Amino acid sequence: xxxxxxxxxxxxxxxxxxxxxxxxxxxxxxxxxxxxxxxxxxxxxxxxxxxxxxxxxxxxxxxxxxxxxxxxxxxxxxxxxxxxxxxxxxxxxxxxxxxxxxxxxxxxxxxxxxxxxxxxxxxxxxxxxxxxxxxxxxxxxxxxxxxxxxxxxxxxxxxxxxxxxxxxxxxxxxxxxxxxxxxxxxxxxxxxxxxxxxxxxxxxxxxxxxxxxxxxx
Ligand SMILES: [Zn+2]
Ligand SMILES: [Zn+2]
Numbered sequence: 001x002x003x004x005x006x007x008x009x010x011x012x013x014x015x016x017x018x019x020x021x022x023x024x025x026x027x028x029x030x031x032x033x034x035x036x037x038x039x040x041x042x043x044x045x046x047x048x049x050x051x052x053x054x055x056x057x058x059x060x061x062x063x064x065x066x067x068x069x070x071x072x073x074x075x076x077x078x079x080x081x082x083x084x085x086x087x088x089x090x091x092x093x094x095x096x097x098x099x100x101x102x103x104x105x106x107x108x109x110x111x112x113x114x115x116x117x118x119x120x121x122x123x124x125x126x127x128x129x130x131x132x133x134x135x136x137x138x139x140x141x142x143x144x145x146x147x148x149x150x151x152x153x154x155x156x157x158x159x160x161x162x163x164x165x166x167x168x169x170x171x172x173x174x175x176x177x178x179x180x181x182x183x184x185x186x187x188x189x190x191x192x193x194x195x196x197x198x199x200x201x202x203x204x205x206x207x208x209x210x211x212x213x214x215x216x217x
Contacts, residue, residue: 012036016063023123033064057081058153059139060089062096066105078111086138130181134174135162150191158199161210
């Protein structure tokens with residue numbers, strides 16, 4: 001079994017869970033959702049001795065993507081994801097950062113857009129790409145069913161789901177994506193989400209009020 005490790009570094013005033021995921025043997029890894037605080041991320045990468053191979057974005061929100069261009073410049077790697085439906089968000093990161101008080105934001109054009117059905121290599125392992133729109137049109141989830149681990153961005157949270165009160169938000173689409181793409185995953189699947197503590201698919205299936213099925217009585 002490959003030994004995968006993860007470090008979570010909350011970034012920006014929104015305390016978004018930027019995560020560094022790496023393979024313990026080769027020390028090769030990726031940075032997922034570098035929303036900001038790039039110097040902090042670079043220090044973490046250097047101190048741990050990780051060789052970053054790519055930057056991965058789950059979706060185009062400012063707290064997830066606004067540091068990606070700067071980090072790409074420092075590391076000389078490519079940015080993969082999100083789905084192209086979030087292009088409009090990535091083109092207005094500077095404006096969004098002003099609203100949320102996030103310093104140093106840059107708009108960003110990824111090197112590769114990602115689509116449902118493909119896989120992306122993270123820490124030497126293939127992760128399935130699941131397109132889960134609703135929170136944002138281009139939100140992606142990355143899942144590896146062998147090690148039962150997923151990166152869910154702002155689609156699903158411990159006890160909650162992503163907010164959809166944006167002009168482009170779609171709560172029904174979000175719930176549908178969670179039911180059709182995330183709930184089929186094994187109960188044991190652990191996930192890291194964009195904000196707050198992670199959880200497992202089983203725990204959310206059992207107790208998340210947005211997912212739990214109506215009682216039969
Ligand atoms: Zn978001
Ligand atoms: Zn977020």
